[in-house]
Amino acid sequence: MPNIQVLPQQVADKIAAGEVAERPSAVVKELVENAIDAGATRITVEIKSGGVEYIRVTDNGCGIPAGEVETAFLRHATSKLREIEDLDRLGTMGFRGEALASICAVATVEVITKTVQALEGTYLKMVHGSAEPCEEIACTDGTTMMVHRLFENVPARMKFLKKNATEAGYVSDLLGRIAFARPDIAFQYICDGKEIFSTLGDGQLKNVVLKIYGLEYAKNLIELDYSEDGLRVTGVLGTPDLVRGNRTRQTVLVNGRYIKNHVIAKVVEDAYRNAMMVGKFPVFILNILVEPHFVDVNVHPSKTEVKFANEKQLYDFLYHAAKNALYSHQHVPRPLRETAQLNSAESVTETENLSEKKRYSLESISRPAVKKRGEKPNAEVISNYLNYTAPSEKGVSLTLHVPVEKQQWNRAFEILDEEAQSVHVSQAEEKSENSFVSSQEEISYEETAADFKRSDEREIPSAVQEELTLEVRQSDSASLCRVVGQVFDTYVIFQQGEQMFLIDQHAAHERLRFERLRQDYRQNRRFGQVLMMPVVVALDASELVVVQEQREILERLGFEIDEFGANSVIVRQAPVMTEEAEIKDLLTGIIETLQEGRNITLTEKEEKMLDMVSCKYAIKANKKLTAEEMTDLVDKLTELEEAGINTCPHGRPIKLAFSKTDLEKMFKRIV
Ligand code: ADP
Numbered sequence: 001m002p003n004i005q006v007l008p009q010q011v012a013d014k015i016a017a018g019e020v021a022e023r024p025s026a027v028v029k030e031l032v033e034n035a036i037d038a039g040a041t042r043i044t045v046e047i048k049s050g051g052v053e054y055i056r057v058t059d060n061g062c063g064i065p066a067g068e069v070e071t072a073f074l075r076h077a078t079s080k081l082r083e084i085e086d087l088d089r090l091g092t093m094g095f096r097g098e099a100l101a102s103i104c105a106v107a108t109v110e111v112i113t114k115t116v117q118a119l120e121g122t123y124l125k126m127v128h129g130s131a132e133p134c135e136e137i138a139c140t141d142g143t144t145m146m147v148h149r150l151f152e153n154v155p156a157r158m159k160f161l162k163k164n165a166t167e168a169g170y171v172s173d174l175l176g177r178i179a180f181a182r183p184d185i186a187f188q189y190i191c192d193g194k195e196i197f198s199t200l201g202d203g204q205l206k207n208v209v210l211k212i213y214g215l216e217y218a219k220n221l222i223e224l225d226y227s228e229d230g231l232r233v234t235g236v237l238g239t240p241d242l243v244r245g246n247r248t249r250q251t252v253l254v255n256g257r258y259i260k261n262h263v264i265a266k267v268v269e270d271a272y273r274n275a276m277m278v279g280k281f282p283v284f285i286l287n288i289l290v291e292p293h294f295v296d297v298n299v300h301p302s303k304t305e306v307k308f309a310n311e312k313q314l315y316d317f318l319y320h321a322a323k324n325a326l327y328s329h330q331h332v333p334r335p336l337r338e339t340a341q342l343n344s345a346e347s348v349t350e351t352e353n354l355s356e357k358k359r360y361s362l363e364s365i366s367r368p369a370v371k372k373r374g375e376k377p378n379a380e381v382i383s384n385y386l387n388y389t390a391p392s393e394k395g396v397s398l399t400l401h402v403p404v405e406k407q408q409w410n411r412a413f414e415i416l417d418e419e420a421q422s423v424h425v426s427q428a429e430e431k432s433e434n435s436f437v438s439s440q441e442e443i444s445y446e447e448t449a450a451d452f453k454r455s456d457e458r459e460i461p462s463a464v465q466e467e468l469t470l471e472v473r474q475s476d477s478a479s480l481c482r483v484v485g486q487v488f489d490t491y492v493i494f495q496q497g498e499q500m501f502l503i504d505q506h507a508a509h510e511r512l513r514f515e516r517l518r519q520d521y522r523q524n525r526r527f528g529q530v531l532m533m534p535v536v537v538a539l540d541a542s543e544l545v546v547v548q549e550q551r552e553i554l555e556r557l558g559f560e561i562d563e564f565g566a567n568s569v570i571v572r573q574a575p576v577m578t579e580e581a582e583i584k585d586l587l588t589g590i591i592e593t594l595q596e597g598r599n600i601t602l603t604e605k606e607e608k609m610l611d612m613v614s615c616k617y618a619i620k621a622n623k624k625l626t627a628e629e630m631t632d633l634v635d636k637l638t639e640l641e642e643a644g645i646n647t648c649p650h651g652r653p654i655k656l657a658f659s660k661t662d663l664e665k666m667f668k669r670i671v
């Protein structure tokens with residue numbers, strides 16, 4: 001074996017450079033991070049030939065003082081870290097002081113830089129790590145770094161590079177993520193002389209998404225800002241409609257630094273579970289803000305991998321943050337639901353004529369309508385909307401459609417109840433002459449806009465006043481949805497507007513049951529059913545421990561279990577509708593879930609268990625449904641859709657749609 005020798009500095013530098021300057025995008029990353037650390041508000045990145053030929057990063061940051069320019073290129077030269085303890089407190093992107101040294105070792109680098117105080121700027125050129133003397137140069141404040149012919153002196157590295165277009169793609173991807181991290185910085189990215197994107201730097205993440213991913217993405221975002229126990233996460237989540245076949249449009253940032261962490265991506269995806277097909281991925285950009293000591297970013301030279309002090313806490317926190325945002329998005333007010341009803345053929349034609357829903361502001365109503373004795377208005381809260389429907393006569397109903405805050409629901413309800421009690425009943429035959437009612441329709445309810453306004457003044461929340469709309473609709477025959485029938489005892493067909501839908505009744509029912517159970521579970525309503533014949537289930541020692549320790553959860557799920565002899569338990573009560581033969585499977589399945597490792601959050605476990613319970617009872621395929629059952633199913637599904645849910649708990653679709661045009665195309669009526 002040859003003698004052991006210390007490598008010459010130049011060779012060592014080249015090797016070390018490989019870690020930092022692995023490919024053009026890595027170089028861009030270091031240079032842009034330096035620009036950010038320099039306090040720049042405007043950063044331009046230009047590359048040619050995938051960055052192999054040329055990379056330029058220009059910023060309007062603090063610049064480097066003339067006397068320090070050369071030092072900046074020395075290994076371990078940094079202005080950001082003085083002592084090892086500083087590592088914990090560091091808020092900057094870079095701190096290792098090796099990026100510039102590494103890049104210089106493998107390319108020709110030029111720098112032009114000027115601080116605000118300096119009258120002249122400095123120009124420095126370094127070829128493969130050796131500097132040519134500095135020169136004075138006239139330039140604007142800030143720094144421009146130019147990297148020419150990357151790896152020209154390390155041909156071996158060149159071989160690892162991909163096609164220029166691919167390398168350019170990596171740069172675009174990286175810059176996009178940095179732009180997401182810093183909506184307050186205006187980024188411009190130019191590739192081979194063409195501007196790819198430029199962001200405004202106005203601090204609005206949505207605007208960055210618009211510039212980089214386009215309008216389709218920008219308009220389907222849910223904003224998020226959630227904090228708990230010193231952790232905070234901000235960013236945007238794509239709505240469940242915004243699906244991708246891969247994870248490329250997921251960005252996780254920690255204190256503004258882009259990181260790769262599959263577990264975090266997975267945790268966020270789990271929050272979408274039930275709203276998205278298996279194999280599809282949501283879009284999101286999340287910035288996790290933690291105290292620097294909570295995270296160690298120094299584990300990987302390119303700093304894209306991090307370690308967290310308390311991973312479990314972080315995962316639970318993120319899951320809840322995402323779930324919460326998705327949940328509140330689902331409860332954003334939507335237009336009035338169209339009631340599903342079985343209609344005769346002619347009512348459909350009628351429906352078509354009336355299909356335009358008319359909305360009127362209260363101002364347009366000048367006269368009171370009258371109400372028949374004994375009829376009570378019917379108020380219900382759908383999502384955050386209070387739907388206040390007055391009874392109808394001759395098929396016309398009045399619906400007050402009022403957005404309310406959650407905490408205001410109850411009070412609003414009370415008011416409406418009082419209102420209903422005090423409605424002065426009259427048999428006035430007076431025909432409504434309200435301008436918004438067509439001649440053959442009649443409004444016959446005494447509740448009026450004026451009355452409602454009075455009640456506004458008393459208690460109705462201010463939100464109500466802002467957006468009080470009134471809707472007139474034909475109620476008896478006006479449902480815009482018609483159930484046609486069932487095929488193969490498995491699929492329900494219905495028509496709505498210009499579309500035909502096929503529902504998978506099993507998937508639909510499974511989802512409905514799941515949602516119901518979930519609601520009951522959350523509200524701690526037990527859904528157990530006493531068994532006629534208690535069932536004895538044999539368990540092993542570790543399973544018995546779960547039963548003892550997690551009794552509370554098992555009870556919430558509807559079980560009542562006692563120990564029974566050495567190695568078994570007796571189940572006296574089980575989730576409603578579970579068949580006796582299935583109890584053993586269900587119980588052991590749930591125990592298994594409870595035993596699962598720490599990388600699965602409690603909420604995730606709960607959902608998994610609820611899914612198991614709901615699976616046991618759902619209309620199976622191959623079951624004939626009555627007209628009422630079908631209508632009921634369609635009706636309930638409409639509500640679910642309003643909540644943004646359109647798959648079964650396992651992610652299979654519930655409903656397929658065919659437009660009239662689709663059918664016409666299939667039958668070649670149109671081309
Ligand atoms: P690090 O960023 O880890 O400190 P670098 O090798 O990337 O190490 O940079 C070395 C030093 O050069 C930085 O600490 C900073 O003082 C200076 N520097 C680099 N780029 C810029 C820039 N664009 N503007 C101002 N100063 C810079």
Ligand code: MG
Pocket residue numbers: 030033034093094095097099100
């Ligand atoms: Mg740096």
